[in-house]
Amino acid sequence: MRVIDKIGSELHRTISRVRSRLRFELDREEQGLARLETARASAAEGSEGAGLPLLTKDDLSRLQRVRRVANALESSIMRLDQLRLLFCDL
Numbered sequence: 001m002r003v004i005d006k007i008g009s010e011l012h013r014t015i016s017r018v019r020s021r022l023r024f025e026l027d028r029e030e031q032g033l034a035r036l037e038t039a040r041a042s043a044a045e046g047s048e049g050a051g052l053p054l055l056t057k058d059d060l061s062r063l064q065r066v067r068r069v070a071n072a073l074e075s076s077i078m079r080l081d082q083l084r085l086l087f088c089d090l
Contacts, residue, residue: 004087007087008088011083014080015077015080015081015084018080019077021073022077025073026066028066029063032055032062032063036055036063039055
C-alpha cells in the first residue's frame with residue numbers, strides 16, 4: 001500500500017470518528033434541544049407557557065456548549081474531507 005493511500009484511509013477513519021462524536025454530543029443533549037424547539041414554537045405562537053420559563057440558565061449553558069462543540073466538529077469534518085479529497089486525487 002502506498003503512503004498516500006494509507007493517509008487517505010486514515011483521514012477517512014478520522015472523519016468517521018469525528019462524525020460519531022458529533023452524533024454522540026447531539027444525542028446527549030437531545031432533551032435540551034427538544035425544549036429549545038418547544039420554546040421557539042411557543043414564542044412563535046406568542047404564548048408564555050403559563051408564565052414558566054421553558055429554558056433554565058443551565059439549559060442555555062449546555063446548549064451553548066453543544067453549539068460550540070458541534071461547530072468545531074463540523075469545521076473539523078470539512079477540513080478533513082478537503083484533505084481526504086486532496087490525497088485521493090493524487
